Amino acid sequence: MLSAATGHDRYRGEGLKRITRDEIANGTFWSEGVDLEWVAEAGDGVFSQRTEDGSIVLTDLHSNTSRTLVNGEDIKDEDGNKLAWSRFKLSADMQYILFDSEWTKVWRHSTLANFYLYPLNSSSSSSARTVPLLPPSSPPRTSLATFSPSGHHVAYVDAHDLFVLPAGEWEGTARNGEGMRDRAVRITSDGGETVFNGAPDWVYEEEVFSSDSALWWSPSSSHLAFLSFDETDVPEYEYPVYNVDAREPGGEAYPAKVAMRYPKPGYPNPRVTLRVFSLSTYLSTSSSSSSQSSRVRAATHTLVLERPFPDTNVLVTQVAWVGRDELLVKYVDRTARWERVGLFDLRDGALREGKEGTIVGKVVRETDWEEVDGGWAEPDQHVVGIEAAVLASASYLSSDSPSSSAPVPSYPSGYLDILPNSAGYNHLAYFSPASSPTPAWLTNGTWEIDGGIARVDVKRGLAYVVAANPSVARHVLAVPLPRSAEELDALRADGEVVEPTRLSGGAKAGKGEDELAHYAVSVSPGGGVYQLNYEGPGVPWQKLFKADDPDFSLTLSNNSALATRDAQYAHAQVAHSRVVLPGTHDALGAGTGSVELDAMELRPPLMDESGKTKYPVLFQVYGGPNSQMVTTRFQRDWHHYLAVSLGYVVVRVDPRGTGFRGRRFRTTVRRRLGEVEAEDVVEAAKQWAGRKYIDEKRVGIWGWSYGGFLTSKVIERNSSVFQLGMAVAPVTDWRFYDSVYTERYMALPTQDDNLAGYANASVSRMEGFANADFALAHGSGDDNVHLQNTANLLDRFTLAHIRRFRFRIFTDSDHSMQTREAYWELFAWLEGFLLERFGEGGRTKSRWKLKVENLPFDPALKGERERERE
16 A cells, blocks of 8 residues: 655644635635746747736746746727637737737637737837737637737637738738628638537537637738537537526526537537648739639638548547648547547648648558557547648747757657557657658567657757556656657667656655656747646646756745645545456457556544444545546645545445556457446445445445436446435446547447447446435536436336435536536535535444434435344
């Protein structure tokens, strides 16, 4: 068992305060941090800060100076009123700032806003004039706006159509939104309720890009690639909005409805088209001899693979510029079994040779992931083009900072990506040239990289990544990049990687920070400065370091006040371990022998381990593919409150299917979600129930979203291990969830594919719910996991005469349960249910008998009374 030390005696309890739920909710234990916003356009090592009056201040860490980029009082709307802006972007040439205002949320990542351009090159602040990008509207209708990588072209999406505002076409002449709109180039004209251009529809936003954007400028700003989504064939799903007021109760006699195009397994997905608009071609065409629409048609090309998937059976999962005119695109079939990587040549010659506006891309890699390991292709966004990185460095390495004192070295053409090695662990790979199907591995081993590439430092020849090594911890690595084709060939030939430099831990670590520490990193655009964030298990801190100055260290935050406050409270003993499960099998049915699961246990302070006192245990689970619940981050959440103040043992376990343990560990859940994970959790719970300090009659489980699904599947198994389950917003039938996520893991719900797997994965067997207490909660406005899932389960309860459950709906809350103070009310409700069924903390046998005998009659406790009499 590995103990997660945190810098002070975490096991003390006497004389210390007990955590309350209100303190968990009100921020008493929240850590403070600084999120530096690097401003590449102003040079390497420069970051921005917003002052209270809306001014933007730039700080240069190399020169240790600060200056005001723009005064908040000068940022005004078209009527001369001070603009209440939310976010800003700076043009590459530092001539303009793009502000957004009247920010309105749409889905998880997407928003609508009104955008304004502010000139920085005016002779005085009094002559500077903020110009609306479009006539402002209420509510706003512009999805996004972004500058080009060079100059100050603007691409934006308004009412689902894509526009480009070329530099040199509007400066100094357009005085209002109408004038700006007249000078914009309209790239698409078919946008509407079911067609989206340059911005993703709901399912691509949620399950593929995790972003509000589906457009990509080329490094030279010559081209703009974008996706279009046609949802015409995607069925609608509707849900009511009972009350539009986010804070007060109320509502209209006839509630409004939200209608969304939501593809479910087996139903049509949005049809996707990849196109590129060549701004350089458009600008080189005379406006006097051709209309704008004809110039746009001549400059716009559709990109297709030489061996395309059918348009009803394809997803585009990544678009990345890997060179000045080379575009890499990843495609998968809708079940993510087959992946094809296409390379498109968009040089002027290739553009001219395209027939009828079409450019054909070459398939440079193709993988059948089911054949490889029984798994699926991940929709990752990890590709970084080497030439693109070098071109991007030109702006922030052209200043007088130390980062620009030496020329940028040359590198073999190609790109970096993170993908599984031969053993199935995600590592950093170099493909050179971009058309090569064979990578040179830059990292290797039986550990994995978490997420993407944090930064490519082309001056020093480094790629920054975060390693999950060990799986529950995180450490920052600087990985050397090969400088020549010979170095790449040597890596391919012998397979030996150059050992990366670990930047976290060691001399940079504080007292008590060991291999189980959890770090994150933010690297300046030129790599000259990096921000190291220590996130646990001790009190978090943040420091700045310089790549070329080993003596430089600047503390941004150390949370000393939190550390002082935290020391006044009793805390749970947190222990990490590996749970060994024998006799398991993988996705292909082959035996794998014993499997080890990451687990962590939160124990009450001064817990009696002798067995004289028996403690209830609550398992917190998530368990979704590639997820992770067991972590070494600093946490003071509801579960710590349960352990410290209510005397519960809380256990988190990551079953097979979860992340950072290699693909063999993950892909075993393919085509059978909920089966393997539930089996693992039940087996782990049996081991805990057998521990002498655990009350085997008070073993519970709870989870949210996929965790709610897994909780339900565990109770469904009727294992007799669990007496209680609590599920929040669970999927109960995968036919009701979205197609892109579900088919990736479950394939198609058809007779000739995996219809039986879908039936087995649904929560449909009711016997287990007759033998356990169950709490169920859902938000009526959940656009992600629809209330339909819970309604389906409640219907099954009715037909099976299940009565040992409690249900609560949270009106208009989405998947995050935030509407009208729902979040902490939910936890208070769960806590009440838990205490009603299990009571508080550790009990001796005589105390438990006394408690049961004095309770009023409750049919739900009948089984407990009978067991006590045995």
